[in-house]
Amino acid sequence: MSSVIRKAKSHLLSFRLVAGYFLLFFLSTTTLFGLSVFLLDRYVTDMERQRVMEKVNFYQSLQSDNGFAKLVTELRRQHKTNRLGNVYIHLTDRDGKTIWQTIPEQLDELPSSLFSLPLTIKSGQWKNVDLPIFNDLDIYAYTLPGGQILNIGRTTERQEFLVESMRDMFAIVLLGIVLFGMAGGAFMAHQVLRxxxxxxxxxxxxxxxxxxxxxxxxxxxxEFDELAELVNAMLQRIETLMVAMRDALDNVGHDLRTPLARMKARIEQAVIEDTSPQRQRETLLDCAEEIERIDKLISMLMDIAEAETGQMRLNVESFPVADLLHDIAGLYDLIAEERGIELIVESEEVMLSADRQRMAQAIGNLTDNALKYTPEGGVVTLKASTSSDTIVLTVQDTGPGIPEKERKRIFDKLYRLDKSRSTKGLGLGLSLVRAVIIAHDGKIVVTEAPEGGSIFKVKLPSL
Known part of the structure; x- marks a missing residue:
């Protein structure tokens, strides 16, 4: 029973659409038909009354020109013609006594008593007389100059025939409307809801x-296809995030397992062994260093997540790019000097609108990577230039370079080249760089330098 109810509920919208479409179609068709019948009846009635008025004018003119006796003679002469033409005539004197009466042939089956009584109709007015048969009488009353009353009219056979014909035709059309309307409504609902x-x-x-x-x-x-495209894009984003999250969790598990296991072993060793206070202090310092590394890993993951979801808060300001590059170079000068690497800054006078701290963090990570993989005697160059409406920040090194098949993956979280696994690091630097650049509506690309090494280009919109 519950399954039937669930199925009925799932098709409730389809039923409503079909019912609504059919009801609207049915009501509009019925309204149009009723209006058509009404207008047709009015038209035929006006046409028949116009014919009656032509006879009234003729008899009036005849009586005015030739007298009342000539009118009665003419009524007698036209008696047969009027009967066959379904014309009703009742002429009475001023006291209501019948002088002449012509009853249409169609009404012969009715009792004569229905027509023996004078019709009390005001002069110049029309009255519809209801008869106990299919036809009725539509009569016009006119008072002659001598006080006599001429009631003249026609049967409503033509109106009744046309109206009944239209009703029969509508019954057939209505059946078709019901069948085709329901079928059309079901088809449209099926197509709309597909x-x-x-x-x-x-x-x-x-x-x-x-x-x-x-x-x-x-x-x-x-419209639904546009919605489908948005849903597909959302699903693609969700799939990408879930895959990235799964990979990140795998890598985080790998990178956290080792320092946690190392801290546990050192703590257990310090507890079991009777070590000196100095040795215990060294153990605590090692644990503190590992905890700091784990804290840095988690903080960077949170920063990346904020940037990727558009939640990273940026303190945007305008500043010279050259100042930023010189500050970064000053920060890494000592490291470069210790490793025997030349650190060069080449910058145009360009103003950049960005979060200076975040941008320094991103370019600083690129510089740190360049110095890390550049051999002694190499060169690392920080450069700033403009191209169209874009500011290009470049970090170039003379290291071993990055294989082409690896370039698309180096920005993935916790991804490191196999040969760099032995190099100390979290594997999040480039992921954070890309996240910060994307938060600034920019993009980052990596290419191979002609003389060897890698070129990281950060492209940002100019002011």
Whole structure:
């Protein structure tokens, strides 16, 4: 029973669309038909009354020109014609006594008593007389100059026939409307809700763990296809983040397991062995160093996550790029000198609008990497230039370079080249650099230098 209810609820929107479409179509068609019948009835009635008025004018003119006796004679002469033409005539004197009466042939089956009584109709007015048959009488009353009353009219056969014909035709049309309206409504609801069903199906697959499932896109594109593209982009983003999170957790687990195990072993050794206070102090300092490294790892991961989700808060200001590069060079001069590496700054007079601290952190990480992998006697160059509406910050080294197949992965979190695993580091420097650059609406690319080594180019929008 519950499954039936769930299925009914899942099709409730389809039913509402079909019912709404059908009801709207049915009501509009019924309204149009009723209006058509009303206008047709009015038109035929006006046409028939115009014919009656032509006879009234004729009899009026005849009585005025030739007298009342001539009018009665003419009524007698036209008696047969009027009967066959369904014309009703009732002429009475001023006291209501019948002088002449012509009853349409169609009404012969009715009792004569229905027509023996004078009709009390005001002069110059129309009155519809209801008869116990299919036809009625539409009568116009006119008072002659001598006080006689001429009631003349026609049966409503033509109106009734046309109206009934239209009603019969509408009954057939209505049946077609019901069938085709429901079929058309069901088809339209099915077509309209197809993208919704596909979206629901995709979401169910994703909920069950199939992160590769996507909503189909149809041609030509409609509003639902635009929604499907946004959903697909969101699913792609989620899949990317989940894969990155899984990889990050694997790498974090690998990078945390070793220092934690090392700290545990040292602490256990210090507890078990009867060591001197100096040795215990050294153990605590080693543990503090490992904790600092872990804290730095977690802080960098949080910074990267903030940047990737657009939550990194930037204190944007305008400053000369040359000052930034010289400050970074001053920070790393001593390290470069100790390693026998020449650190050069080449900068144009360019103003940059950015978070100076974050930008210094990013360029500083690139400089630190360059110095780390550049051999003794090498050169690291920090350069700033402009191109169109872009400011380009370049960090170039003369180290061993980065293989082309590895260049796309070096910005992944906790990813390091195999040969650099022995080099001390967290594997988050380049990930943080990319995150900071993206937060500034920029991009970073890495290429191979012609003379060997790597070139990191940071492209940022200019003022």
């Amino acid at each position: 993208p919704v069903r596909q979206l629901t199906k995709t979401v169910k697959k994703v909920s069950s763990g199939d992160m590769t499932s996507r909503v189909p896109i149809h041609k030509p594109k409609g």
